[in-house]
Amino acid sequence: MSSQFWKPGTEKPRLLEDEEGGVVFFSPSLASSSSGYGHASIEKQRQRLPVYKYRTSILYLVETHATTIIVGETGSGKTTQIPQYLKEAGWADGGRVIACTQPRRLAVQAVASRVAEEMGVKVGEEVGYTIRFEDVTNKVRYLSFEALEFYLIYLCIVIMVDEAHERSISTDILLGLLKKIQRRRPELRLIISSATIEGKSMSAFFQARKSRHQMEGEELPRMEPAILSVEGRGFNVQIHYVEEPVSDYVQAVVSTVMLIHDQEPPGDILVFLTGQDDIDTAVQLLTEEARTNRKNSSGLIILPLYSGLPRAEQELVFSPTPRGKRKVVISTNIAETSLTLEGVVYVVDSGFSKQRFYNPVSDIESLVVAPISKASARQRAGRAGRVRPGKCYRLYTEEYFVNEMSAEGIPEMQRSNLVSCVIQLKALGIDNILGFDWPASPPPEAMIRALEVLYSLGVLDDDAKLTSPTGFQVAEIPLDPMISKMILSSSELGCAEEILTIAAMLSIQSIWVSSRGAQKELDEAKLRFAAAEGDHVTFLNVYKGFLQSGKSSRWCHKNFINYQSMKKVIEIREQLRRIAQRIGIVLKSCESDTQVVRKAVTAGFFANACRLEASSQSGLYKTVRGSQEVYIHPSSVLFRVNPKWVVYHSLVSTDRQYMRNVISIDPSWLLEAAPHFYQQQRLNPIVH
DNA sequence: GAGCACTGC
DSSP states (O other): OOOOOOOOOOSOOOOOOOOOOSEEEEOOOOSOSSTTOOOHHHHHHHHHSGGGGGHHHHHHHHHHBSEEEEEOOTTSOHHHHHHHHHHHTTTTGGGOEEEEEOSOSTTHHHHHHHHHHHHTOOBTTTEEEEETTEESSOSSTTOOHHHHHHHHHHTEEEEEETTGGGOOHHHHHHHHHHHHHHHHOTTOEEEEEESSTTHHHHHHHHHOOOOOOOOTTOOOOBSSOEEEEOOOOSSOEEEEEOSSOOSOHHHHHHHHHHHHHHHSOSOEEEEEOSSHHHHHHHHHHHHHHHHHTOSGGGGEEEEEEOTTSOHHHHHHTTSOOOTTOEEEEEEOTHHHHTOOOTTEEEEEEOSEEEEEEEETTTTEEEEEEEEOOHHHHHHHHHTTOSSSOEEEEESSOHHHHHHTSOSSOOOGGGGSOOHHHHHHHHHTTOOOGGGOOOSSOOOHHHHHHHHHHHHHTTSBOTTSOBOTTHHHHHHHSSSOHHHHHHHHHHHHHTOHHHHHHHHHHHTSSOSBOOOSTTHHHHHHHHHHHOOTTBHHHHHHHHHHHHHHTTSOHHHHHHTTBOHHHHHHHHHHHHHHHHHHHHTTOOOOOOTTOHHHHHHHHHHHHGGGEEEEOTTOSSOOEEETTTOOEEEEOTTSTTTTTOOSEEEEEEEEESSSEEEEEEEEOOHHHHHHHOTTTSOHHHHHHHHO
16 A cells, blocks of 8 residues: 655645535445446546545554544545545455445435445445445444454444534543554444544544554554544635624624625625624614615525424525525524525524533533524634635624634534433443543433433343343334333333334424414414323324325325324334334334323323422422423413322423423322332322 | 433443
8 A cells, every 4th residue: 555645735726515414334345345346537637636635544544553633624525525435445355345424314325325326336235335234234233242242343344533623422432442452453444424623532542542562574554643633614704803892692693694785796605603682683674674674685584493394494505596586494403504505605603502411410402592603603604614615703792702712513422411421332242331432421410320320220230231131122112211111011001113213203203283373273283183191192192093094195285284294103013013023022002092191101201200389380290200390381281270199201491491292191000110219208298 | 381412332
């Protein structure tokens, strides 16, 4: 392999889409290695990608270093190209596999098929992918740690962890695991790809390892990570700051957008705000402003963008801007990483986003508006430079950006509930959870809380080992352990068919069409399905109705139900049913006996039991466990009904703690479901 | 009377 280094070039790279996706596996090459690349035009296109001129350096660094950190913003083509370079250089020869992980599954197939196309093969041949419930390569899914290790040791030779800067829980687990595995298998090469310069802390993480024995004359890569910077976006973005801090960023957004529209040449505007509230307000203000105050404002097309938006409305932002018009998209963070808008030349950055925080003491996750990091700010700005040089207007001062804004966001690991994370590690056979070597350690309180919850569910035993069979079964189900426990209990209670429906319904965002304009109609539609027992039973009614309609989209429309969501529910339910069957769950229906359904829900969610305060006129509940003050969410069918005892599926913590998806229960079920958790004396004074 | 964004053993 050549040891030639790349020398900085002068040519500005042409901009091409950087794909994002899930897990791409390059299976061992069966066909002759490089003769399959028939399309000269594809070759040319590949060579025009910014990453191409780093090809030699990347191959050299991977050859000589155990870990290579590649820093570069999107648009470089690294996701699609680097695995191909490695394959062309022979890394996939001899039955070895090159793997690349991605944080978002939607685009996984997209990357895989794009790469397959470039290589002139079919997906599943030399290029494959693995996402939830779907494994085109048939190599990685449902493996225990031993099997995973086996897989990594004997098949994977290079693993590229893409978008590592996002620091999601799964990325951090993966990084911790890979470091562990690499110690035992020094020939394994890692590529950590990150959009931010945090490469340095990543480097320190992979550097800090115990020394290992190296055989005399053994050819092993250097252990200290290499860092390579790859240029990404094609066009400069000029940054503008405000001179004084703004007091009302929604108002500031409105005036900035109008300013751009008045003074700047054509080009779409992308605005980053925090949530639906902000966005709707801004859209309204801007629409009004455009209508009344400005003469040339007829050319503005103002569109909101957030994930809760109905599909059709979401798609409006992708329609090309008509000549003579200017599109203004007012978005949440969804446009920062998940969606890419073409044609954006101006970005307005409020400097805030909604972020999740977790309090392990109260066991409550909350969503709060918080300042973004520098890394985030850069990512937002970068969205202005995709088609030509752009401008980014930051609604905060330069002084603030330089001196006060934190360099990186807080890793998800340090601001989340960790039950799923702990069970995942346990399932991988990692017993010393508290001693696991994380890229960023989670708060010990959060770890301990997660262990407690899993213990109370009967998933872990006194030695914090997975119980048999419950623990192992729960670990097989790719859902929150409380949901999994609910499914297991439904087997004994004879209502697994119903509970699988509920589990599928709970695992998607919302089955209702969100329509602020037609709120009344939506509420009325909901009433048609509303069950006195609560939201879970209401889900069963909706599901039944959907099936009876022949899975009709018209029926959904008529009833304010999101057809896309229902299709997903059917799909997820089918997948869960397969898993349930495999782990030995008795798939029976309880017909219309809703009591057993509620008992099964209670068996998983007993920790979320709440009692209505006797004196409360306002629907105030307190959690049985921690006496937290909570309220039923206005979207629940039990809103204003306020049964005495309920369990909830999740809490939304805004100005108040709201229980979402609530079901009424009998308190005696709590003792049945978790006698160790609710000792007799804790409930007695309130039961009677 | 109210919903940042993702994923899955």
